Amino acid sequence: MTLAAGIGYVLLALGPSLTLFVTVISTKPFLILTLLSSTLVWLISLIVLSGVWRVFLPLKTTAWWPYAILILTSIAFQEGLRLVLWRGYKKLEDMLDAFADRVAKPRLYLTDKMQIALAGGLGHGLAHAVFFCLSLLTPSFGPATFYVDKCSYAPFFLISAIISLAFVTIHTFSMVIAFNGYAEGNKSDQMIVPFLHLIAGTLTLVNLVSGGCIVGIPLLYMVAFSTLAYCGKMVWRRLTENQIRLTHQNQ
């Protein structure tokens, strides 16, 4: 029974990403490599952050501000990292194009670029889910479960799986938005990504209040859905524009 519950938590947190992985990523080896390296980058960022914060942990106070600082610095660091990733990706794209020219294959299509961004984002999301949710799931396979005082409506594992799902969605699609924004030089796309990440991060602070998760998690899901909607709208716009441009060229 607990085994079933454990598997259920895993699938709850990772089900959508698993679907994405199987349908989009796994057919193209290069995307798998992108995914793995982006996961590694996220892991390294987490290690660096925890190295910095190790001195102050565990926080004994019940005040909320140390946590707020922790979240703010982490988000700032990761958004900085996204810029670095974008630089790297830019180089990679040039190389891939040069390589495609050499083997007389078509250059990267727009959808290819988006898929690379998606793989990168999914890597971040997966790493998040793996380290913040999955790695804590080991006890859930055992004979008992665990409740947190602040949010005693559901087992801790269930709550963390639900929160992870929201964050996986946000990470995955904000990478697509960000890369597109950088490529187009679109300021609003560029700015909305750190903004969304920041809001999502600060919303988890609500969980510190006793019973706050009842409010915090729906709000978090609103952020996740708006990320999804924004990304969908943007991709749709890009694709239709691209289509129009292509048909113009053909005429």
Add this chain to the structure above:
Amino acid sequence: MDGSILESIGVEIIGVMSPVSICMLLVVLIVYSLTSFSSTSGEPIRTAANLVYLEAPTDSTSEKIEGSLLNALVFVILIAAVTFLLVLLYYYNFTNFLKNYMRFSAFFVLGVMGGSIFISIIRQFSIPIDAITCLILLFNFTVVGVLSIFAEGIPIPILLRQVYMVLLGIIVAAWFTNLPEWTTWTLLVALALYDLVAVLAPGGPLKILVELASSRDDELPALVYEARPTVSRNTRGSSFGLLVGGVSSDSVEVEMTRHNATGARNGDSDELMDNRDEAEETSPLVPTLRDRIRSSSSGGSEFSMGQTEIIENEEDLSPLAAILGMGNDRETQSRSRGIDEETTRGIKLGLGDFVFYSVLVGRAAMYDLMTVYACYLAIISGLGCTLILLSVFRQALPALPISIALGIMFYFLTRVLMEPFVVGTSTNLMMF
């Protein structure tokens, strides 16, 4: 639709990474499901890897370090000796002896070590199966495995062979995870260093072996995983190349004597299993590139991602024809596939790499899941780095050092730094 290049880049890397991942995953599962079982029985095992010193939890740290260093030293010396012996035998053309020895050891690993793992799995999950059926199944499993590993003249599907290679890796790795903690770490470090020396140093046994094999146009007498994509994807003239890899093995003598001290468990008290088995090879990713790897590096030197896998060159079947005497299965493979299709020989990865990667991950699994993920990522990225280096240096490379170094580093970083941080934040339900 003319596929984008995303589909063709990285095929070979994934071809190596996926079996390694499968191997690690299964070892972690085995470790997870069997730790409760073995920890209760708590039998100390003595193998070649801890000949000198048997770690006890009560020993002081310095004792443990000293003892484990000695263990690692003895183990590496043993491996080196056996490898030299193998090279010597190969040099004097005792190929048949070597092959039969490999078969025997594969039989032993699959039958005895695999059998005992199956038995513990059956016990753990209380699978209802009678002894006779189990024996017959095990025997069939073993015989097919032995045949598929060195098939001469029998067209064994490459997939079956790959499956058995991975299985061998899993079985040996699952045994190695029984080693005590300190010994495991020093052993891994020592083997990574040994691997580095044996493959790269002039006069290193593996280097000699690989050179010998490539000068004879022969297959290495070793347990080697071949990642061989079935057909080259590029249908237009330029073929993907024959990245000829050879990984040598040195079979390691692992003597596993299992004293079932408390053994009253299932009535098999004082069971003394003296498994003299060979194990695996610590081996390197040793591709000897016989053919020219042409990587017109217009993209600059950093373009290794693309070039690692895509190697253009002519197809070259002539060396294959030269080894008729060997009854090489590779030849039958290429024949059955049709000569005009380009055969692609994949990257080869020694079984020892599988084993020791999995040992690392399995050891990490005994601590926590978090360390497992971190070690997995580190090992895979190390493997990726090695493959990239492979395309740069174009010679046999050891696959252990980078991966093991990264893996151990990430293990301790995760354990010391990351875990308190992650547990601290996420039990407060804070994430970012």
